[in-house]
Amino acid sequence: MGKQIVSFKGVTKGFDNQTVVDNISLDIYGGEFLTLLGPSGCGKTTMLRMIAGLESCDEGQVIINGVVSNDIPAAERDVNTVFQSYALFPHMTVLQNIAFGLSLKGRPEAEILEKVEEALAMVKLAGFGERRIQRLSGGQQQRVAIARAIVNEPLILLLDEPLSALDHKLRKEMRLELRQLHRKLGITFIFVTHDQEEALTMSDRIVVMNNGKIEQTGEPKEIYEEPANLFVADFIGESNFFDGRVTGTDGHWMDILVEDVAMTVRNRRGFFVNQDIRVLLRPEDMVIQRASDDCDQPHLKGRVEELIYKGNTVDLVIRLNSGKRIATTEFFNEDAEEIFYAQNEAVCISWIQGWEVVLPNE
Ligand SMILES: Nc1ncnc2c1ncn2[C@@H]1O[C@H](COP(=O)(O)OP(=O)(O)OP(=O)(O)O)[C@@H](O)[C@H]1O
Numbered sequence: 001m002g003k004q005i006v007s008f009k010g011v012t013k014g015f016d017n018q019t020v021v022d023n024i025s026l027d028i029y030g031g032e033f034l035t036l037l038g039p040s041g042c043g044k045t046t047m048l049r050m051i052a053g054l055e056s057c058d059e060g061q062v063i064i065n066g067v068v069s070n071d072i073p074a075a076e077r078d079v080n081t082v083f084q085s086y087a088l089f090p091h092m093t094v095l096q097n098i099a100f101g102l103s104l105k106g107r108p109e110a111e112i113l114e115k116v117e118e119a120l121a122m123v124k125l126a127g128f129g130e131r132r133i134q135r136l137s138g139g140q141q142q143r144v145a146i147a148r149a150i151v152n153e154p155l156i157l158l159l160d161e162p163l164s165a166l167d168h169k170l171r172k173e174m175r176l177e178l179r180q181l182h183r184k185l186g187i188t189f190i191f192v193t194h195d196q197e198e199a200l201t202m203s204d205r206i207v208v209m210n211n212g213k214i215e216q217t218g219e220p221k222e223i224y225e226e227p228a229n230l231f232v233a234d235f236i237g238e239s240n241f242f243d244g245r246v247t248g249t250d251g252h253w254m255d256i257l258v259e260d261v262a263m264t265v266r267n268r269r270g271f272f273v274n275q276d277i278r279v280l281l282r283p284e285d286m287v288i289q290r291a292s293d294d295c296d297q298p299h300l301k302g303r304v305e306e307l308i309y310k311g312n313t314v315d316l317v318i319r320l321n322s323g324k325r326i327a328t329t330e331f332f333n334e335d336a337e338e339i340f341y342a343q344n345e346a347v348c349i350s351w352i353q354g355w356e357v358v359l360p361n362e
């Protein structure tokens, strides 16, 4: 990782007596693709606006490239933003839109044209300079907004839900293109989304926010496989939750009771006897067996309620005998027939040992 390019040091921001960013400290490194992820209203846009200089902070410091920047006006920060709404000038051409900032700065015409051409090529819109904005599709407008931001060669590019106005297919394509653009430019991207799939597929690191606070910071794999708490576990990906209790501990191991079934799992967080816990399991961590086969491991019992064929996986909805519903995903292997179950077939449910995440149930 590069050196810190943006640091929040104990930053707090409120509106109308409501704290929106609550004493946040965060280092963002040069060249990384960092995503702020969290539910609507958790403070993501406010964080971006404080980096851009469009919002002041009440307490703490925002340090950009080594300089305390609280009092540095937006125009003097080496930062550009792509907004959700694109905020393009509809009556101007693509070229005029992209050239706007450089023209304001009074750069020579030839230089402007060269840079605009370069930026257009970067976003795969070479030859579109004379088009009017109104004559572009949503996806093309989105690219113009990105070109307009990168033409200034900023140190940091801020992207506030830039893909949310696009349809599903285009959004997926643009994810890939933004990743490629990030690699080509080598600058820091700070991306905001409330879409966990977008965050997982695009980011070097994810910051999960909730209520103006950071719940967890980590690489996508870490956030997905080792969620720090129930909020993160619930917000990221699909999960099955089982309530349980610790019945005994022995150093690194503990006995637990889940749905009245006794099991032994690793004790990674110093759990104690009688503590209420919640066991988190992703659909793909579950192991399903026919009840007619020997189900020797400790297991839960249930019946197949739904079977959803998805091409390379089969998803099952299983109703446990307790009434609880869970979701499982099985990948095809050489013995594909094995995973086709009949509706209402009785099954044993366990999971791949060690893949469970156990969190305190507070
Ligand atoms: N200028 C403002 N004046 C008053 N309240 C504001 C202002 N800007 C934001 N807020 C409030 O601050 C909170 C956080 O807003 P923010 O826009 O940062 O959330 P967000 O995480 O970006 O949400 P979303 O995903 O919906 O865009 C919200 O409750 C919002 O209503």
Ligand SMILES: [Mg+2]
Pocket (backbone or CB within 6 Å): 044, 045, 046, 160
């Ligand atoms: Mg927002």
